[in-house]
């Protein structure tokens with residue numbers, strides 16, 4: 001049995017989106033994830049039609065097979081503050097409009113902070129607005145969170161958003177580091193398998209657009225969002241195998257969001273990709 005899934009990574013768009021493909025090619029990635037503007041700012045980047053055309057041409061020439069954007073970090077779709085809430089919606093709408101031009105599947109979002117069901121209702125209202133303002137080609141992809149104080153820290157949050165938003169363009173991205181930090185013992189095959197079966201029954205593994213595969217600097221249940229290079233952190237070989245080789249998780253595109261083997265932490269690299277491939281070869 002071989003592992004046939006696609007492995008890509010998060011790459012920088014420094015210098016323009018058209019510069020990102022060559023970075024993915026250099027690391028041997030089959031797919032890519034990008035921020036299309038600085039993630040710690042609400043200021044959007046403006047790209048010319050020529051830059052977008054150049055991106056698409058290079059993407060096709062490189063035989064890339066998967067593209068998503070990752071939304072900025074500052075947003076909070078459950079914010080009570082009207083200005084922050086509105087800025088969050090506008091930022092994601094901007095990402096999805098650009099995603100339609102770039103040919104992406106959609107935008108992966110850390111939805112926001114959580115203080116009870118009220119936060120989920122507020123976030124769902126924002127997501128509905130976003131979906132109403134954006135092209136059919138684009139999915140709003142909820143990423144599970146490392147902490148229970150964030151929306152997506154529990155599967156129940158995702159189930160509730162599905163109920164409230166009720167739109168087929170709502171999808172999910174599962175991050176191995178976040179699942180582990182939120183308390184799932186990935187190394188325990190029974191516990192891990194049960195979690196996946198439950199996810200599949202309640203949401204559906206077909207709803208998962210991609211997996212963020214990252215090791216964890218912090219222990220199981222730490223609640224901290226701290227990514228580490230593959231097999232350097234706390235998840236361990238058994239943890240990755242139990243999760244990624246489960247029949248419901250196989251063949252889902254993988255995006256690496258690891259710091260990178262270079263001490264300057266330049267991001268996901270060939271070394272991490274190869275280590276993951278080796279790990280999943282059985």
Ligand SMILES: [Zn+2]
Nearest residue numbers: 143175212257
């Ligand atoms: Zn992630």
